[in-house]
Amino acid sequence: MTMWDMIVLWIGGAMTLMIFSFLYKDNPFYKFAEHLFVGVSAAFWMVKAIQTTMIPNMWAAIWPKSVTGILHAAQHTEPNYVRLIPLGLGLLLLSRLMPRIAWLSRWAMAVLIGFTSGTYLVRYLQSDFIAQIRSTLIPLVVVTPQGLDVIQSLLNCVLVFGVLCALMYFFFSLEHRGVVGGISRAGIWVLMVAFGASFGYTVMARISLLIGRIDYLGEWLQSFGKIL
Amino acid sequence: MNILKNFLLQLDRRIIYAAIALAVTIPLVLHFAVPLKPSPIVQSLFDALEALPPKSKVILSFDYGPSTLPENDPMAFAFARHLLTRNHRIYMMALWATGARNLDHTIEQVIEKEFPGKVYGVDYVKLGYKAGDEGLINTLFKDFKGMYTTDGHGTNINDIPMMKDITTLEDFDMILNVGSGRPGTKEWIQYAGDRGNIPIGGAVTAVEALLLYPYYPRQLKGLLGGLQGAAEYETALISKYPQFGTTGRQAQVYMGPQAVAHCVILLLVILGNVSYFLGRRRK
Numbered sequence: 001m002t003m004w005d006m007i008v009l010w011i012g013g014a015m016t017l018m019i020f021s022f023l024y025k026d027n028p029f030y031k032f033a034e035h036l037f038v039g040v041s042a043a044f045w046m047v048k049a050i051q052t053t054m055i056p057n058m059w060a061a062i063w064p065k066s067v068t069g070i071l072h073a074a075q076h077t078e079p080n081y082v083r084l085i086p087l088g089l090g091l092l093l094l095s096r097l098m099p100r101i102a103w104l105s106r107w108a109m110a111v112l113i114g115f116t117s118g119t120y121l122v123r124y125l126q127s128d129f130i131a132q133i134r135s136t137l138i139p140l141v142v143v144t145p146q147g148l149d150v151i152q153s154l155l156n157c158v159l160v161f162g163v164l165c166a167l168m169y170f171f172f173s174l175e176h177r178g179v180v181g182g183i184s185r186a187g188i189w190v191l192m193v194a195f196g197a198s199f200g201y202t203v204m205a206r207i208s209l210l211i212g213r214i215d216y217l218g219e220w221l222q223s224f225g226k227i228l
Numbered sequence: 229m230n231i232l233k234n235f236l237l238q239l240d241r242r243i244i245y246a247a248i249a250l251a252v253t254i255p256l257v258l259h260f261a262v263p264l265k266p267s268p269i270v271q272s273l274f275d276a277l278e279a280l281p282p283k284s285k286v287i288l289s290f291d292y293g294p295s296t297l298p299e300n301d302p303m304a305f306a307f308a309r310h311l312l313t314r315n316h317r318i319y320m321m322a323l324w325a326t327g328a329r330n331l332d333h334t335i336e337q338v339i340e341k342e343f344p345g346k347v348y349g350v351d352y353v354k355l356g357y358k359a360g361d362e363g364l365i366n367t368l369f370k371d372f373k374g375m376y377t378t379d380g381h382g383t384n385i386n387d388i389p390m391m392k393d394i395t396t397l398e399d400f401d402m403i404l405n406v407g408s409g410r411p412g413t414k415e416w417i418q419y420a421g422d423r424g425n426i427p428i429g430g431a432v433t434a435v436e437a438l439l440l441y442p443y444y445p446r447q448l449k450g451l452l453g454g455l456q457g458a459a460e461y462e463t464a465l466i467s468k469y470p471q472f473g474t475t476g477r478q479a480q481v482y483m484g485p486q487a488v489a490h491c492v493i494l495l496l497v498i499l500g501n502v503s504y505f506l507g508r509r510r511k
Binding site: 023024044045048049052053057119123124126127128131132134135194197198201202203204205207208209210211212214215218 | 242245248249252253256257295296297298299325357358359362363366417418419421422423433434435437438442443446447453454455456482485486489490493
């Protein structure tokens with residue numbers, strides 16, 4: 001382990017303990033770590049946006065000679081003046097900062113929303129609507145060369161009827177009474193099972209992160225031995 | 229009964245935190261392990277990778293940040309081990325800016341240490357991070373080298389041997405996503421898998437997993453859900469390739485504390501309900 005690795009390990013260990021100290025009660029150490037985290041995150045994303053989006057996609061495209069030797073991608077390329085259009089739209093977005101011309105930002109927003117919804121609509125229709133309907137159209141009775149597959153048939157029935165019951169719960173054109181009410185109540189059970197599974201998975205995720213942190217603290221404690 | 233009732237109703241939340249901390253720390257120190265068996269959805273992805281012919285071109289996308297390393301790192305490590313053992317070619321990229329560091333970490337910890345014979349540019353390549361989220365996938369689908377003009381080290385993409393026959397995403401035999409949010413597996417399915425009929429494999433955090441199950445098995449070859457999924461994949465990998473029995477157990481080591489912590493949480497849920505009903509009876 002290099003000296004630099006050791007410094008990083010110690011900062012990480014100290015920050016972890018500062019954050020965990022909140023579990024006892026709010027204190028200045030926790031506040032310091034929290035503010036440091038927010039500040040570092042904001043700075044990281046600002047630098048990343050400049051480094052990975054503004055310089056290669058805008059600056060290098062419009063004025064490639066200026067970054068030749070710095071960005072390999074910009075070598076031997078012609079200026080792409082079409083990129084001035086998104087640059088202009090980006091500047092229009094900033095007009096929101098000046099109330100008198102704030103209305104100009106709507107043009108950029110219109111392009112942004114139009115492009116996003118146009119792109120998303122097609123992909124969601126294909127992958128989350130049509131493909132999902134297709135995945136639900138499955139045989140309720142599964143027969144294999146070995147005979148009736150009872151388990152798979154049961155699983156398919158649960159899936160198909162589960163989907164139908166959950167959909168019925170959100171179908172408000174019919175009053176939820178009688179048969180419709182019964183199916184709707186079954187839909188609530190399906191949704192509750194899904195929420196329960198979601199909660200269980202979330203617990204697993206959070207415990208995994210705690211294990212990771214405690215393992216890290218263990219590594220940090222072991223570094224004491226190396227120093228001493 | 230009164231003593232129990234008063235104890236439960238006045239229980240300090242810090243005792244619960246301490247109980248969870250101990251439930252995680254003690255099994256971690258004692259290396260407590262639990263037996264694991266790959267579930268069908270994990271085994272399906274393992275089998276899909278096994279079925280690929282040698283030298284297949286596989287994208288390994290690192291779409292996660294440092295906050296989910298304990299869950300996602302073992303997944304990425306297991307995929308790298310499996311792919312290189314099967315002599316596939318790995319194209320490592322990231323849709324997340326924070327994923328680039330994890331990509332480097334996988335190269336340092338797995339590829340360089342365990343596969344010293346593998347050659348950069350022939351067996352694996354670091355393409356690195358590009359901004360654009362699903363827009364990037366959309367563009368890669370039409371013109372891969374238009375977006376990745378260099379690799380992560382700044383080398384011209386046309387000078388890298390394993391990039392010679394790559395023009396679009398459809399040239400790849402499989403896409404593996406290790407992710408923890410958006411963009412991630414869902415976006416790879418929407419913008420690449422469904423569109424180009426490219427097999428997709430997912431390895432995501434437990435929080436994400438539930439949202440992706442509906443895509444299996446038609447749109448997703450298999451899914452590793454959280455630490456459990458990672459540990460199951462390691463089990464499948466070690467049972468087929470025992471040489472990873474010592475190095476490839478990151479997630480399995482964490483599953484012991486996970487199981488104990490879950491038992492403690494279950495106990496706390498039961499105690500919480502008992503205290504609720506006792507309190508209601510008192511009213």
